[in-house]
Amino acid sequence: MSVFSVRTTKRTSIVNITSYVKEEVKKSGIRSGFCVVYVPHTTAAVFINEGADPDVVRDIAYMLERLIPWEDHTYAHSEGNSAAHIRSAIIGNSRVIPVENGELLLGRWESIFLAEFDGPRERKVIVKVIGEK
Template sequence: MEEIRVRTSARSEMVEITDQVQALLDRGVREGAVVVQSLHTTAAITINENADPFVVDDVLRKLDGLIPRDEPFYKHAEGNSDSHLKTSFFGPSVTVIVSGGRLVLGTWQGIYLCEFDGPRERRVAVQLLRAG
């Protein structure tokens, strides 16, 4: 297992980590898969478009509309219930196929750490699974 550290700069943001994950593959994994997992309950991992930055803006704005920060029915004492809910929408991890030493992603796809309770330093576990 390898670990990537990501410094976030806002309460909610999506930070592309595709290049950091690919760099770990460059150590010799040619065929298999990689699991990318957030080690936090208020930060998720997802795959989404990495060509148009407005996609990330749209996702974050819609999430804020669906799951506002302040709701009178939240009971969690830390004041970040919305962050936990948003993280649950995406989940803690993604699995990506590796072929020819490269992540198998579509033309416009990238791997993102989704920060919902920042800014913070986040840890992302990366498990390389070799085929055969």
Template sequence: MKVVNYTFSVRSSSGLELINITGEVRRAVRESGVKSGICLVYTTHTTAAIVINEDEPGLREDVARTVRELFKPGGGWKHDLVDSNAHAHLSSIYLGPAKVVPVVDGDLLLGTWQSIFFVELDGPRSRRYHVTVMGD
């Protein structure tokens, strides 16, 4: 079994932003040479997340709105006494830091409308995410 690791950088331009990273992840899978296996996409940041969904502008706005409504900045969170970003940490917990996608025939097995997003929850910032491709 082969295991190949990649690290990518991304720069957000707003406080809450969905950045489509599907192209970079797909290139990593192809470059890895793995034909059958899995691809893990992971961020080590506690105020960011990885999600899979449709890349449609209205839906991206809906996701951002939902996150803001569920985890309101300045919502009386205890962590805001330390840093004023508790909403970003809580959002990250619920969205999650990683996704796993099957690799079939040397490519990501994504649905027709599925894309992989890096979700910035406390930007703008420079960030990193990691891709591990495993298989044969």
């Protein structure tokens, strides 16, 4: 298992972490198995989507802002970050990616992203590669 940190810069930030995860898979020496990517935070998430066109993640962030607005006076949670908790719960805090021949089996355009919804902060990402060497 390995842990790395990502520093976010805005309330909502989406950071491409694919290169970090690929490096951890390589260091593990696992040839065939699975890679688990997990963020141990209730206001952050991890997802896989297109990484070739930055407009895709901009659109995702934009629509999350519209669907789950930060300012909503009906939220009961008293800390004022209910929108961040809801966004994180919907997207999820982990992903499992197959590993074959020592490589992540991501699609041609796919990348792995950390989504920050209550930043700026420093976030931990846990990577666990399980399988055969």
